[in-house]
Amino acid sequence: MFQSGLSPATAGLIEDATTLTAEFVSAGYIVHLFLEGFSPLPTSTHADFLANEATFTGYSFITLGGTGHLFSVPVINSTGQVVVASAPANWVASDAVSPNMIAGMWIENTANGVRRYVVFPTPLPMNAALQFIDATIYEAPGGGGYVEINN
Helix, strand or coil, X not given: CEEEECCCCCCCCCCCHHHHHHHHHHCCEEEEEEECCCCCCCCCCHHHHHCCECCCCCCCCEEECCCCCCCCCCEECCCCCEEEECCCEEEECCCCCCCEXXXXXXXXXXXXXXXXXXXXXXXXXXXXXXXXXEEEEEECCCCCEEEEEEC
């Protein structure tokens, strides 16, 4: 398990976590994985991310949130920060036919606007049946956020 910090929204649309949390509750987030070799920048476009999307067998983007779904109740994490957590996003490779090394993930809104991304400290393999990545998004209302990854 590791934690990685979320980027601010891309294309100069720096929004605090309060706005992003409201967007999650109203319309939802779409969470994608991207391949090793792609190094996103704050100026990276939606097309840049899509061109580097994961392709392992069993992969699909995941929708979290939307009407009727909420982040968890606020809690204080181990560093004393107040955070709310999404439900986990879970990906499982179904075979070894299309192996990938996953370098990170991005979060977009339902209008295909890239909101946040995270680059993992080291790429994660998705190259054999039942390899998995579980990601929980933590937002700190008023600023910041991070992703906790299990694999």
